[in-house]
Amino acid sequence: xxxxxxxxxxxxxxxxxxxxxxxxxxxxxxxxxxxDDERLELTIRFVDEAExxxxxxxxxxxxxxxxxxxxxxENPPGVSLPLLGDLIICHAVxxxxxxxxxxxxxxxxxxxxxxxxxxxxxxxxxEEQEAEDMEQLERELLAILDITDPYHE
Numbered sequence: 001x002x003x004x005x006x007x008x009x010x011x012x013x014x015x016x017x018x019x020x021x022x023x024x025x026x027x028x029x030x031x032x033x034x035x036d037d038e039r040l041e042l043t044i045r046f047v048d049e050a051e052x053x054x055x056x057x058x059x060x061x062x063x064x065x066x067x068x069x070x071x072x073x074e075n076p077p078g079v080s081l082p083l084l085g086d087l088i089i090c091h092a093v094x095x096x097x098x099x100x101x102x103x104x105x106x107x108x109x110x111x112x113x114x115x116x117x118x119x120x121x122x123x124x125x126x127e128e129q130e131a132e133d134m135e136q137l138e139r140e141l142l143a144i145l146d147i148t149d150p151y152h153e
Contacts, residue, residue: 004028005082009045014091017046018109026113029141034121039073039084042120044113052090067093068112070119087116103150107142111150114141 004027008020018026023044031037047055052065059069067090073083089112098108115138125131139149 003040004031005041007041007043009043011045011047011051012091014046016095016105017091018106018113022106022109023113026110026145027117029144030114030117030121032144033137033141037084037121039082041082042084042117043086045086045088046091047088049090049092052088052093055088065090065093067097068116070116072120072122084117085120087113087120089113089116107147108150110145110147111138111142114138114145 004024006020006023006027008023010017027042031040049065052069053063055069056066057063059071060066069088070085071088072085073081075081075083089109094108094112095105097103098105101108118134118137123130123134123137125134135151139151142148142150
């Protein structure tokens with residue numbers, strides 16, 4: 001497999017953000033199940049609640065910050081680029097969820113990156129069967145990373 005290229009952007013000053021090495025490892029786990037996908041470039045941007053809320057409102061019609069937003073890249077007609085898309089992750093929401101769910105911050109970040117990367121690859125959870133399929137794939141990928149089932153109550 002070719003090398004994954006991640007543009008890691010931190011729009012906030014937060015020492016607990018995942019490193020480029022962690023992000024590459026987590027995204028690489030997703031690509032290990034999709035070896036033929038050649039869209040190996042993505043941006044992962046860490047933002048504050050205001051930026052997350054603005055993007056969530058403008059693109060999803062939900063006026064509140066959220067943990068992760070996925071923006072798949074669409075190649076213009078006749079142009080082929082290896083871009084997968086952008087993930088926007090709100091640290092405050094992820095940290096709050098990790099604490100609330102009694103999970104390690106690192107494990108919750110890994111789940112958000114895996115979840116968001118799957119969205120960039122076209123997975124969705126709008127329909128019940130799609131949700132079940134996506135959640136099962138997430139469980140399998142996170143198990144490879146030695147992370148317990150995030151959907152287990």
